[in-house]
Structure formats: C-alpha cells, structure tokens
Amino acid sequence: MNALEIKNIDGTAPHGHGVVWMNVPYAEASGRALHLQIIWPPIEDWFTPSQYPTVVFVQGSGWGKQELGQWLLALAEFARRGYVVAIVEHRPSDVAPFPAQVEDLRSAVRFLRENAGQYRIDADRIALWGDSSGGHLAVLTTVTDGVAGAPGVHDDEPLGVRAVVDFYGPSDLSLMPEDPACVQLLGGIDPRQHPDTAAPAAASTHIRPATEQALPPFLVMHGSDDEVVPFEQSVVLGDALVAAGHRIELYRLDGAGHGAGGFFSEPVMDIVDQFLKENLEQ
Structure with a gap:
C-alpha cells in the first residue's frame, strides 16, 4: 500500500491579496442609489484596526454611464502598494x-x-484621481472645494484632499473639439458656441492666486496623440495653475492616445505612487 505523502510549505508568508467591497451605497440622487467599489490592500493582521492612505478614483465615461470595472484590475494592483482605492459612481x-x-x-x-x-481609511490622507471626464471632475472638485456657491458646492467645509492625479482630462470645454458628450454635460448647450455658459465647468475659472487659495499639488499625465481630449487641454490647466503659484507636475506620454498606451504601466504607476507618498505623508 502506498503511504500518503504530505508536503510542507511556509504558511507564515504575508496575506497575499486584498478585498473588494462591491457596490457600497454612498448616496441617493435623482431617484437612484450611487455606489462605491472599495479596494483594500493586502492586510496582514485583520484584527488590528489599521488605516491606509486613500485614493478616490473617478472612472472616465464622457460624464455618462460609467463602466466601473474598466480599470478595476489595474487599481487593485495599485492598491497592493498600500492604498485603499474607492471607485466612484x-x-x-x-x-x-x-x-x-x-x-x-x-x-x-x-x-x-x-x-x-x-x-x-485614513481620513487625513485622501487623494483624488480620475481619467478623462473623471480627471476633469477630480480637478474641478478640488479647485472649487470650500468655495460656497461654486458649482456643486453647497457648503464651505473643505474636503481635505491632499493630492490630485489627472489622466488626460479636459480642462476647458469651450476649447475642446466638437463632442456630443460636452454638449450633454451642459444640458444641451454647445460649450464652443457659449463659452460663458461653459465657464463654470472650466478649472481655470476657479483657480485663484496661491496667496488666496490653498490647493493641493497636481500630477497630470496626457498622451501626445490623444484624439479625444487634445494634450493642449492639460497645458491650459498647467498654465493656469503655474500662473497662480500652485504646484503641478505635467507629463506627456509620447505616442499615447486617449486611455491607450502606458498610462497604467509599471513606470507610470511608480510615478503616481511616489507622488502620492510624498504628498500623503503624515
């Protein structure tokens, strides 16, 4: 009779994966529930109430219905670096x-x-990150933060965001190529024909001198060959921030298109990780 062979391996290695909390409801608006997908990094000790720096990610969608799983795998991999990542619907x-x-x-x-x-979540270490229309919203939410009466702001209590990452987001819709998504965002108004109406949705409208407005640092990445949101949209944002004395790092990904190319490659994620670590320190 053959004897059972038992093989031993090291069982003390750190926990190798995190957790995704699916469809966490955070609000109800316009008759519908809105949800978050919350990704935890690998947690070695589940019984210790550890807290992590947190990235709130806005999935691009032309401001329409979002495919919230589009970057889920990439963001889950990024969470391994020690972040909670919350994808916003x-x-x-x-x-x-x-x-x-x-x-x-x-x-x-x-x-x-x-x-x-x-x-x-470490509530004192929160960053916003978005791609395409999500990048636009991350930036706009930051530059209007704490300004009562600004678009979408109904109080003057700051959110406390400490860093912003913008991947190929538009910054001024009146300077965009013809795009039905921009028109729909503004309720049927073409921003190129009505720049005054589009101005509240432009980041530069709300950027004031650093002596009057405290903004966190921005990291912006944009493809040189973006056929949907021209690279110049990020230059417009960068020029406005620099002129006002705010901090921005702008990277052009040579040969990259709109969401196509090395945006979630390891070298780019290393840059994002380093930027966040520098600006989310205690």
Whole structure:
C-alpha cells in the first residue's frame, strides 16, 4: 500500500491579496442609489484596526454611464502598494447635467470620511484621481472645494484632499473639439458656441492666486496623440495653475492616445505612487 505523502510549505508568508467591497451605497440622487467599489490592500493582521492612505478614483465615461470595472484590475494592483482605492459612481449627464457629478464626488468623499473606520481609511490622507471626464471632475472638485456657491458646492467645509492625479482630462470645454458628450454635460448647450455658459465647468475659472487659495499639488499625465481630449487641454490647466503659484507636475506620454498606451504601466504607476507618498505623508 502506498503511504500518503504530505508536503510542507511556509504558511507564515504575508496575506497575499486584498478585498473588494462591491457596490457600497454612498448616496441617493435623482431617484437612484450611487455606489462605491472599495479596494483594500493586502492586510496582514485583520484584527488590528489599521488605516491606509486613500485614493478616490473617478472612472472616465464622457460624464455618462460609467463602466466601473474598466480599470478595476489595474487599481487593485495599485492598491497592493498600500492604498485603499474607492471607485466612484456618479450620475450620468443624461440623468442629471453638470454640476451633479461634482456634487456626487463631494458626497462620496464625505461618506468615506464619515465611515473611515469601517473601511480602514485614513481620513487625513485622501487623494483624488480620475481619467478623462473623471480627471476633469477630480480637478474641478478640488479647485472649487470650500468655495460656497461654486458649482456643486453647497457648503464651505473643505474636503481635505491632499493630492490630485489627472489622466488626460479636459480642462476647458469651450476649447475642446466638437463632442456630443460636452454638449450633454451642459444640458444641451454647445460649450464652443457659449463659452460663458461653459465657464463654470472650466478649472481655470476657479483657480485663484496661491496667496488666496490653498490647493493641493497636481500630477497630470496626457498622451501626445490623444484624439479625444487634445494634450493642449492639460497645458491650459498647467498654465493656469503655474500662473497662480500652485504646484503641478505635467507629463506627456509620447505616442499615447486617449486611455491607450502606458498610462497604467509599471513606470507610470511608480510615478503616481511616489507622488502620492510624498504628498500623503503624515
């Protein structure tokens, strides 16, 4: 009779994966529930109430219905670096036009701060990150933060965001190529024909001198060959921030298109990680 062979391996290695809390409701607006997908990094000791720096990510969608799983694998891999990542669902622009999406992002951050203990979030170390229209919302939410009466802002209590990452987001819709998504965001108004109406959705409208407005640092990445949101949109944002004395790092990814190319490659993620570590330190 053959004897059972038992093989031994080291069982003391650190816990190798995190957790995704799926479809966490954070608000209700326009008759629908809005959700978060919250990703934890690998946690070695589940019984210690450890807290982590947190990235609130806004998935690009032309401000329409979002495919929240589009960058889920990449963001889960990024969470391994020691971050909680919360992917935000906002109202589509065909349900509620601008500034509903800013309102939703603000609500999501407030929910995460209020429930920081449950989701292992360090409420003093929160960053915003978005791609395409999500980058636009991350930037716009930051530059209007704490300004009562600004689009989507109904109080003057700051969110406390300490860093912003913008991947190929538009910054001034009146300077964009013809795009039905921009028109729909503004409730049917073409921003190129009505720049005054589009101005509240432009980041530069709200950027004031650093002596009057405290803004966190910005990291902006944009493809040189972006056929949807021209690279110049990030130059417009960068020029406005620099002129006002704010901090920005702008990278051009040579040969990259709109969301195509090395945006979630390891070298780029290393840059994002280093930027966040520098600006989310205690």
